[in-house]
Amino acid sequence: MEKAQIIETIAKRVAKELNKGDVVNLGIGLPTFVANYVDAEMQIIFQSENGFVGLGPAAEKGEENADIVNAGGLPVTILPGGAFFDSSLSFSIIRGGHVDKTVLGALQVDEQGNLANWMIPGKMVPGMGGAMDLVVGAKKVIVAMEHSAKGKPKILKKCTLPLTAASEVDMIITEMAVIEVTADGLVLTELGPETTVEDVIAVTEAELIISDALK
Amino acid sequence: MEKAQIIETIAKRVAKELNKGDVVNLGIGLPTFVANYVDAEMQIIFQSENGFVGLGPAAEKGEENADIVNAGGLPVTILPGGAFFDSSLSFSIIRGGHVDKTVLGALQVDEQGNLANWMIPGKMVPGMGGAMDLVVGAKKVIVAMEHSAKGKPKILKKCTLPLTAASEVDMIITEMAVIEVTADGLVLTELGPETTVEDVIAVTEAELIISDALK
Amino acid sequence: MVEIIGLQEAAEMVSDGASVMIGGFIGVGGPNSIIEALIENNVKDLTIISNDTVTPDLGIGKLVVNKQIKKAIVTHIGTNPETGRQMNAGELEIELVPQGTLAERIRAGGAGLGGVLTKAGLKTPVEEGKRKLDINGQDYLLEMPLKADIALLKASKADKAGNLYYNGATRNFNPVMATAAELVIAEVDEIVEIGEINPNDVMTPGIFVNFIVKGGR
Amino acid sequence: MVEIIGLQEAAEMVSDGASVMIGGFIGVGGPNSIIEALIENNVKDLTIISNDTVTPDLGIGKLVVNKQIKKAIVTHIGTNPETGRQMNAGELEIELVPQGTLAERIRAGGAGLGGVLTKAGLKTPVEEGKRKLDINGQDYLLEMPLKADIALLKASKADKAGNLYYNGATRNFNPVMATAAELVIAEVDEIVEIGEINPNDVMTPGIFVNFIVKGGR
Numbered sequence: 001m002e003k004a005q006i007i008e009t010i011a012k013r014v015a016k017e018l019n020k021g022d023v024v025n026l027g028i029g030l031p032t033f034v035a036n037y038v039d040a041e042m043q044i045i046f047q048s049e050n051g052f053v054g055l056g057p058a059a060e061k062g063e064e065n066a067d068i069v070n071a072g073g074l075p076v077t078i079l080p081g082g083a084f085f086d087s088s089l090s091f092s093i094i095r096g097g098h099v100d101k102t103v104l105g106a107l108q109v110d111e112q113g114n115l116a117n118w119m120i121p122g123k124m125v126p127g128m129g130g131a132m133d134l135v136v137g138a139k140k141v142i143v144a145m146e147h148s149a150k151g152k153p154k155i156l157k158k159c160t161l162p163l164t165a166a167s168e169v170d171m172i173i174t175e176m177a178v179i180e181v182t183a184d185g186l187v188l189t190e191l192g193p194e195t196t197v198e199d200v201i202a203v204t205e206a207e208l209i210i211s212d213a214l215k
Numbered sequence: 216m217e218k219a220q221i222i223e224t225i226a227k228r229v230a231k232e233l234n235k236g237d238v239v240n241l242g243i244g245l246p247t248f249v250a251n252y253v254d255a256e257m258q259i260i261f262q263s264e265n266g267f268v269g270l271g272p273a274a275e276k277g278e279e280n281a282d283i284v285n286a287g288g289l290p291v292t293i294l295p296g297g298a299f300f301d302s303s304l305s306f307s308i309i310r311g312g313h314v315d316k317t318v319l320g321a322l323q324v325d326e327q328g329n330l331a332n333w334m335i336p337g338k339m340v341p342g343m344g345g346a347m348d349l350v351v352g353a354k355k356v357i358v359a360m361e362h363s364a365k366g367k368p369k370i371l372k373k374c375t376l377p378l379t380a381a382s383e384v385d386m387i388i389t390e391m392a393v394i395e396v397t398a399d400g401l402v403l404t405e406l407g408p409e410t411t412v413e414d415v416i417a418v419t420e421a422e423l424i425i426s427d428a429l430k
Numbered sequence: 431m432v433e434i435i436g437l438q439e440a441a442e443m444v445s446d447g448a449s450v451m452i453g454g455f456i457g458v459g460g461p462n463s464i465i466e467a468l469i470e471n472n473v474k475d476l477t478i479i480s481n482d483t484v485t486p487d488l489g490i491g492k493l494v495v496n497k498q499i500k501k502a503i504v505t506h507i508g509t510n511p512e513t514g515r516q517m518n519a520g521e522l523e524i525e526l527v528p529q530g531t532l533a534e535r536i537r538a539g540g541a542g543l544g545g546v547l548t549k550a551g552l553k554t555p556v557e558e559g560k561r562k563l564d565i566n567g568q569d570y571l572l573e574m575p576l577k578a579d580i581a582l583l584k585a586s587k588a589d590k591a592g593n594l595y596y597n598g599a600t601r602n603f604n605p606v607m608a609t610a611a612e613l614v615i616a617e618v619d620e621i622v623e624i625g626e627i628n629p630n631d632v633m634t635p636g637i638f639v640n641f642i643v644k645g646g647r
Numbered sequence: 648m649v650e651i652i653g654l655q656e657a658a659e660m661v662s663d664g665a666s667v668m669i670g671g672f673i674g675v676g677g678p679n680s681i682i683e684a685l686i687e688n689n690v691k692d693l694t695i696i697s698n699d700t701v702t703p704d705l706g707i708g709k710l711v712v713n714k715q716i717k718k719a720i721v722t723h724i725g726t727n728p729e730t731g732r733q734m735n736a737g738e739l740e741i742e743l744v745p746q747g748t749l750a751e752r753i754r755a756g757g758a759g760l761g762g763v764l765t766k767a768g769l770k771t772p773v774e775e776g777k778r779k780l781d782i783n784g785q786d787y788l789l790e791m792p793l794k795a796d797i798a799l800l801k802a803s804k805a806d807k808a809g810n811l812y813y814n815g816a817t818r819n820f821n822p823v824m825a826t827a828a829e830l831v832i833a834e835v836d837e838i839v840e841i842g843e844i845n846p847n848d849v850m851t852p853g854i855f856v857n858f859i860v861k862g863g864r
Binding site: 534538541542543544545546547548549563565566568570572574595596597598629630631 | 751755758759760761762763764765766780782783785787789791812813814815846847848
């Protein structure tokens with residue numbers, strides 16, 4: 001798959017997980033694209049952890065407002081009915097369980113639903129930003145990422161990188177698979193377009209339980 | 216002294232303790248009268264713990280705004296430059312040390328600066344309201360009260376009623392005396408009008424150290 | 431997704447035995463019209479979390495007089511003699527909480543914090559039965575988060591997205607309570623179109639609010 | 648009592664070695680004009696508390712490039728590669744804090760609370776060296792309050808009583824920082840007369856603010 005097609009496949013599938021009226025926080029990068037596949041009737045409310053709900057599309061060229069940016073610092077818009085607030089209320093919303101779904105990228109996820117997505121020691125230490133609060137606080141945590149890093153598994157038996165949070169991931173959505181994190185382990189519930197179970201297993205280190213209802 | 220004169224004597228003396236620009240919280244009852252003896256040049260900012268700074272005089276008859284009341288529920292005014300906020304910020308201001316002086320009444324105060332002003336077990340239990348936060352949080356705690364309860368001392372060796380807070384009172388101002396709470400004990404620094412040291416001692420259970428600079 | 435409902439509909443969402451946060455400060459900024467409907471319904475055994483029990487003739491005060499409350503977690507009951515009488519007679523359980531502690535406990539409940547560390551109440555009856563922590567040589571009381579089944583708020587204005595705006599001193603406990611209950615109902619003086627409250631000036635974002643009710647002033 | 652001062656005057660209040668809270672989120676809502684003056688002054692060894700270190704060409708990012716910072720307590724440094732380089736070279740100490748925890752630690756510092764009890768950071772490197780509390784069977788990290796010598800804020804509007812109003816997403820860490828420093832200086836786009844900001848709409852009450860400075864947008 002082309003990069004653009006991978007993103008589209010993942011983002012479209014994540015969008016199906018959102019329910020009418022959900023409050024949703026989308027991480028920077030790939031998760032941002034999810035908003036493109038959510039129609040207005042769904043009344044999804046996107047939260048931007050730098051301080052508002054009602055996050056709308058990127059601002060049109062020439063229409064940027066320097067005071068309205070997303071958590072990546074990019075000029076965006078606020079939709080009618082939205083509201084601005086400070087960081088303290090923003091994270092009361094996040095930590096307090098008022099975000100229904102958070103969608104984040106990952107470097108590694110494992111069989112226990114552990115997530116590593118904020119540093120590679122000695123190499124890259126961007127910092128956790130709001131990720132640790134989001135993963136701990138949101139009602140449902142969806143990891144949205146490419147299934148492997150150029151063939152190297154990212155879905156592992158056990159994360160080797162420093163964790164973002166332990167046992168908080170509920171679902172993993174990649175271009176190849178939809179995987180649910182359960183008490184019994186990782187359950188493969190859905191295959192991506194033109195993908196076989198064998199294809200998935202080949203690039204997954206973690207043990208996968210194949211769902212009876214595999215789609 | 217007449218009741219009105221007692222109030223005036225105490226309130227006027229408390230007013231002298233306030234410095235230009237102070238943020239001050241006045242308790243319900245006698246302390247409220249302190250505001251009458253503070254002139255505008257002092258730029259004192261009164262805080263009302265139900266949610267604003269810039270507390271002004273009582274509302275004129277017919278000019279009451281049902282939404283603007285003091286912590287006693289009475290219609291008041293807000294001065295230009297004031298600001299409303301919620302209870303959480305109100306008590307961040309109080310607990311966080313952003314109130315320079317709090318002036319409260321007392322049932323009992325003692326040699327350690329302990330204060331009891333919120334309940335008489337089995338008799339009267341109004342509750343502490345904001346008093347415990349105020350006494351713990353304000354930079355300076357001034358007790359303003361009648362010196363005795365019909366001759367019965369209120370300034371004791373040790374409070375017998377349940378405390379509002381321990382060792383937080385800095386100063387006691389009555390119609391008979393100004394007393395500072397120090398590490399050595401209570402220091403009598405000033406006498407009220409037509410009052411002698413003997414008069415004060417007669418209605419004070421606590422040991423009093425007479426200041427060399429007694430006025 | 432916010433719905434506009436009637437006073438009776440709102441009152442019916444409060445069941446016998448429910449825990450209910452109620453905004454207001456001696457009734458100012460309190461959902462007094464919804465409370466009238468609660469009195470008509472005569473729901474019983476409520477646990478009330480609020481600043482005070484108002485006066486016998488208004489809001490929560492009337493719930494006390496009508497004996498609908500089993501327990502009240504409040505900072506002050508001095509304005510309602512009936513509360514004191516029921517407490518002394520063992521008919522009503524009262525938990526007295528310092529006002530700043532009450533605000534923080536509710537906020538902690540809404541913000542997913544494990545508790546509140548405060549000096550308010552140290553060496554007073556408030557500390558009885560509570561854990562104390564020594565933090566860098568200073569004692570703090572550990573106070574527990576508060577949550578409730580329902581929060582009944584009062585706002586001056588709501589837009590149709592449920593965003594709330596409070597005038598003057600009516601704000602008090604309403605914004606923190608909005609964050610700490612399973613179900614949030616706001617009684618409002620005025621319902622306006624989306625856009626009529628500037629997104630900068632929203633005091634309680636609509637995501638916290640489930641229902642709005644037009645109340646009488 | 649608030650005073651209006653100039654940018655240079657503001658910058659001179661920041662001494663070598665000071666701890667400085669700086670509002671803003673990747674520079675948006677940051678006191679970027681005051682920071683320009685700090686760069687001219689070339690004060691050294693600052694401890695910065697902020698959300699991030701912006702980009703190398705703006706605000707805090709320029710302080711990093713100019714090597715004026717000894718330590719930074721932040722949530723994210725990914726937008727400024729120079730921060731990472733100095734950290735790896737041992738030239739700059741970085742304490743990484745989850746964003747919600749940073750907001751609460753600052754708030755706790757300003758609100759007189761003994762600490763913050765949060766689940767964010769449990770079983771991650773964030774918990775190293777910290778006290779953990781079991782509260783009703785759940786683990787929480789105890790995170791310490793933060794205070795600073797100076798807070799440098801950015802607001803959209805100030806009135807002459809120091810009341811601040813923030814537009815859009817510029818609010819971020821500014822209101823909590825206003826409560827947690829010995830000295831608070833706000834850079835603002837616009838200074839208006841008292842009365843031009845409705846007392847309902849004030850976001851940071853003037854009692855928290857010592858100085859206001861008219862900054863460039």
